[in-house]
Amino acid sequence: MARSGVRFEDVQRAIDELMAAGQAPSVQRIRETLGTGSFTTISEHLREWRKRREENRDVPPPRGMPAPLQELAESLWQQAQDAANEALAHYRREADDKVAEAQQAVAAAERRAEDAEQRESALSSHLTRSEERLNEQTAELGRLQADHDTLQAEATRQREVRGRLEARLDELQGELERQAQAHRQAQEELETAHQARLGQEEQRHEAAEARLMGLVDEARQERQAAEKAHAARHERLEKRLEAAKTEQQALQDALKEEEKKRRSEEQARRDAEAARVSLDEERTRLGARLEDAQAALTSRQARVEALEQQLEARLWSSLEKMQASQDRLEAAAENASGPDDAGPEEDTQAGH
Incomplete structure (x- = not known):
């Protein structure tokens, strides 16, 4: 069982740093990145990370983004897979x-x-x-x-x-x-x-x-x-x-x-x-x-x-x-339309 000194999140963060630097994750490199931890603990967390990555390998990019960006992401994903x-x-x-x-x-x-x-x-x-x-x-x-x-x-x-x-x-x-x-x-x-x-x-x-x-x-x-x-x-x-x-x-x-x-x-x-x-x-x-x-x-x-x-x-x-930007534009539009709506009321009061 892994000791409580190094958590899975720490190992995952070190793996992300190594991959961002273009290096393949290994027990030695992860330990050098973390600066602490036993080889057994890091090895168990690394196996868990690989298992999760294999389970999520074929999962496409998340949706909910604009269609052009979604198509671009899916295209990049498909090209990378191919x-x-x-x-x-x-x-x-x-x-x-x-x-x-x-x-x-x-x-x-x-x-x-x-x-x-x-x-x-x-x-x-x-x-x-x-x-x-x-x-x-x-x-x-x-x-x-x-x-x-x-x-x-x-x-x-x-x-x-x-x-x-x-x-x-x-x-x-x-x-x-x-x-x-x-x-x-x-x-x-x-x-x-x-x-x-x-x-x-x-x-x-x-x-x-x-x-x-x-x-x-x-x-x-x-x-x-x-x-x-x-x-x-x-x-x-x-x-x-x-x-x-x-x-x-x-x-x-x-x-x-x-x-x-x-x-x-x-x-x-x-x-x-x-x-x-x-x-x-x-x-x-x-x-x-x-x-x-x-x-x-x-x-x-x-x-x-x-x-x-x-x-x-x-x-x-x-x-x-x-x-x-859209929120700022809407706020600016509301601010711009506010004085125009108040003008007739002021004229009426002045007539009275």
Whole structure:
């Protein structure tokens, strides 16, 4: 509730002074004009004044004045109303156009953002599939690597077998040499006495040597076959490994390209979001301009009302002056007709 310090009449008088000076009434200006009063009290009185002004906005000028003045006042009132309505309609059309443009821009930005989100979703799906393929290729590469390790182990085992065979061959050759040495020694010792037995021993030795050479040839053939098989399997594994590495590199390149596209889409979405924020700010500025235009229109209407009040005061002053002049003329006419009416009576009395 308003305090009793500042009354509504005081606020109304301050508003009239501000409007007469061409200023729009506000709480701060009214308080500066009055030099006192709280903002709450002045604000309540200002709202009451605006409410009353809105209720009496379309009330025409009071009648009871001469017809020419009445017509002039009504004409001025209608011109002021037309100018105010035209200005308000212009500002409203301009504001509506700006708001429509802003809404269209926001809709376009939202569509671009939705397109960017859809492209991002598609890219994410494609990226997921690429990662799955990369994982599969990695698993296949792991299996190939395991096979390669197995073949390496098999080759190592073959080399160990070959080493053992060669060691066995060396042992056999050493044994052969020892047997030959023993045979030569026995032959030297028993050459005379055991010539027949020496022949048998030589035959046995030749047979053993033939068997030994056969074993050596078989071992060499097995080793060569194992080496060829190992080389072939190693070559196949190398080719498969190289192909897997090539495909992995291609997948990594594709993944990098998809990541680059996703970043580009993310940047486009951020740009669209920035554009939408800018459009919201533009809409806010347009709303502020519309409010300023309405405030200016209110100020103009206030000035028109002040001019109407001044015109009405001047008209009433002119009417009062005209009425006073008419009264003076009537009084002068009465004074002028008074002596003429008294003349005959005086002549009659003089005759008597």
